[in-house]
Amino acid sequence: MNLATKINLVLGVTFVLALAVVGVNSYLLTRDNALQQVTDQAELIMQQALAVRSYTVNEVRPLLGQLGDAGFHPQTVPAYAATQTANLVAKERPDFSYKEAVFNPTNPRDRATAIEERIIDRFIADPDLTKLVGTEEINGVESLYISYPIRITNPGCLACHSTPEKAPAAMRAIYGDDGGFGWRLNQIVGTQMVVVPYTLPAQLAQKTFISFILSLAIIFVILFVAINVTIRRLVLKPVRRITRMADEVSKGNLRDAELKVSGKDEIADMLTAFNRMRRSVIKIVQMMRRMQAEAKAKARPKT
Ligand code: HEC
Numbered sequence: 001m002n003l004a005t006k007i008n009l010v011l012g013v014t015f016v017l018a019l020a021v022v023g024v025n026s027y028l029l030t031r032d033n034a035l036q037q038v039t040d041q042a043e044l045i046m047q048q049a050l051a052v053r054s055y056t057v058n059e060v061r062p063l064l065g066q067l068g069d070a071g072f073h074p075q076t077v078p079a080y081a082a083t084q085t086a087n088l089v090a091k092e093r094p095d096f097s098y099k100e101a102v103f104n105p106t107n108p109r110d111r112a113t114a115i116e117e118r119i120i121d122r123f124i125a126d127p128d129l130t131k132l133v134g135t136e137e138i139n140g141v142e143s144l145y146i147s148y149p150i151r152i153t154n155p156g157c158l159a160c161h162s163t164p165e166k167a168p169a170a171m172r173a174i175y176g177d178d179g180g181f182g183w184r185l186n187q188i189v190g191t192q193m194v195v196v197p198y199t200l201p202a203q204l205a206q207k208t209f210i211s212f213i214l215s216l217a218i219i220f221v222i223l224f225v226a227i228n229v230t231i232r233r234l235v236l237k238p239v240r241r242i243t244r245m246a247d248e249v250s251k252g253n254l255r256d257a258e259l260k261v262s263g264k265d266e267i268a269d270m271l272t273a274f275n276r277m278r279r280s281v282i283k284i285v286q287m288m289r290r291m292q293a294e295a296k297a298k299a300r301p302k303t
Pocket residue numbers: 074077079080083100101102104105106107108110150151152153154156157158159160161171175180190
């Protein structure tokens with residue numbers, strides 16, 4: 001194997017190893033970043049929904065209560081306010097959603113789907129769990145969800161969610177007696193769940209990863225060419241010249257001109273040393289030839 005091949009082999013192996021290590025690292029990093037970004041988005045939507053809930057309880061309900069009309073206004077129900085505003089947002093961004101999903105809902109639109117039921121079951125199985133974050137394919141879209149358990153901690157909730165008889169008649173007139181009843185104190189009845197699409201950030205991470213690897217590959221190719229050209233010019237060419245010259249000297253050809261030396265590096269030193277050695281060899285050879293001639297002349301019988 002010649003020198004250039006060996007060097008290129010080392011470069012190639014280094015390149016592949018570096019690409020693998022840096023590639024995997026950068027992929028994980030961009031993916032984590034993307035996940036973080038989407039999680040932040042989902043958290044924001046959740047905070048928004050919680051804010052709408054407390055706004056409704058603290059500011060809307062007391063005002064409507066003052067009106068003193070006997071009707072029931074779902075607008076005073078925090079779950080309704082949060083869901084309605086989230087649905088308005090979802091009109092613009094259909095992939096984003098907020099839902100208060102329960103097993104036994106007052107409003108049928110809040111009925112838990114199979115995925116939501118699974119999440120509620122996990123909250124029921126582990127009462128210490130306060131939050132679940134995960135990715136899941138929802139309606140054909142790779143999505144990230146954040147879920148909080150809905151636990152009935154306030155006895156006031158049972159005024160409308162225990163038995164139909166206890167609930168306001170005006171509410172029953174709208175919602176009927178079928179759902180949203182039978183809830184007990186401290187029971188986990190459902191989950192507040194935010195879903196945001198995860199496809200875009202995942203694609204973004206993939207794109208970043210590919211362009212990173214491509215730039216790295218381009219840098220390596222440039223480096224590869226530069227190192228090869230440099231080695232060829234600075235090392236391989238002078239070494240070949242020395243080899244050729246040494247070959248000629250060993251065959252007894254002493255007439256060729258000396259090797260040209262330029263610069264001041266180790267190769268130049270080697271060329272100078274080689275020229276010096278060649279000169280010495282030439283001197284020795286010439287001396288031996290002279291001695292041979294003299295010996296011949298001496299040996300010839302005098303006439
Ligand atoms: C004045 C009656 C009333 C009170 C008090 C009340 N709710 Fe509700 N709740 C409703 C109505 C009506 C709905 C249906 C709203 C809609 O149409 O979206 C609802 C819906 C919900 C939902 C959405 C799921 C579903 O059943 O449709 C949750 C969760 C919920 N309530 C939890 C609570 C909690 C927790 C409390 C106590 C902090 C509470 N509610 C107090 C009347 C009430």
